[in-house]
Amino acid sequence: MPTSLRLAFMGTPDFSVPILDALLAAGHEVVAAYCQPPRPTGRGHKVQPSPVHARAEALGIPVRHPASLKAPEEQEAFAALGLDVAVVAAYGLILPKAILAAPRLGCINVHASLLPRWRGAAPIQRAILAGDAETGVTIMQMEAGLDTGPMLREARIPIGTRMTASELHDALSAMGARLAVETLDDIDQVTPVPQPAEGVTYAAKLERGEGLLDWREPAATLERKVRALTPWPGVWFEYGSERIKVLAAEIVEASGTPGTVLDDRLTVACGTGALRPTLVQRAGKQATETDAFLRGLALPTGAALPLPR
Secondary structure: OOOEEEEEEEEEHHHHHHHHHHHHOOOOOOEEEEEOEEEEEOOOOOEOOHHHHHHHHHHOOOOOOOOOOOOHHOOOOOHOOOEEEEEEEEEOOOOOOOHOOOOOOOOOEEEEEOOOOEOOOOOOHHHHHHOEEEEEEEEEEEOOOOOOOOOEEEEEEEOOOOOOHHHHHHHHHHHHHHHHHHHHHHOOOOOOOOOOOOOOOOOOOOHHHHOOOOOEEEEHHHHHHHHHHOOOOEEEEEEEEEEEEEEEEEEEEEOOOOOOOOOOOOOOOEOEEEEEEEEEEEOOOOEHHHHHHHHHHOOOOEEOOOOOO
């Protein structure tokens, strides 16, 4: 196998950028970068290129961002690249069979879970929400199913009891970069291993409404939600007419009617135990520690926070 492969890189978010960089540092020829089209972002809704788009342009790599790969002309253009392999990492589009079959060695995917657990769109957050003790990265040979292809390589990492989605994201991105390079080094020798039939779970796409705290749930569940869903879609509770974001929280051994403020530190009773937000943010204001927050908004002991309907 030559030390340098001719490849396309297919990815979109921040997670994918270190993987692209690692492939280039390893001496591979990236002849095209595929990513999702630029979209409006931020308060001004200004159209912005994705992180992979911006990075590839800075590196002088031709960027393609079709809305779909189903059109025959897109498939012909992909085949015309004459690729050895395509490396896919959080691309966000389904690859039709014609795309999967075009590179000489097929398409490999860098997936942020230990397959077959957490196939799908949000494996990092779902692993934290579920309380998994570990996760990792799987490199798989892609096929038509959703993350169903045979595995080429994997690595594992423990999920610490205080680990946030952002921290896990960065660790898995770096791990994926290393594994992608290692896989290409011996791709002609590695034997693909079919995924186990048992243990399949699906990491559904995150929805905005998931961030609302339901104080009837156990405090441990809510604390994981804060770690998993920050910064997006964010976690919050409502008080009066305000939506208050919770950016960090800790579990407290206390009890009471769910939703009741138990003390002057904003400890809130849950279905089991209690949750104490430690970093919060009011709409239009900076994030603050809880003591500073309470100086600006009275939430007295005994106050009842609303429960979702």
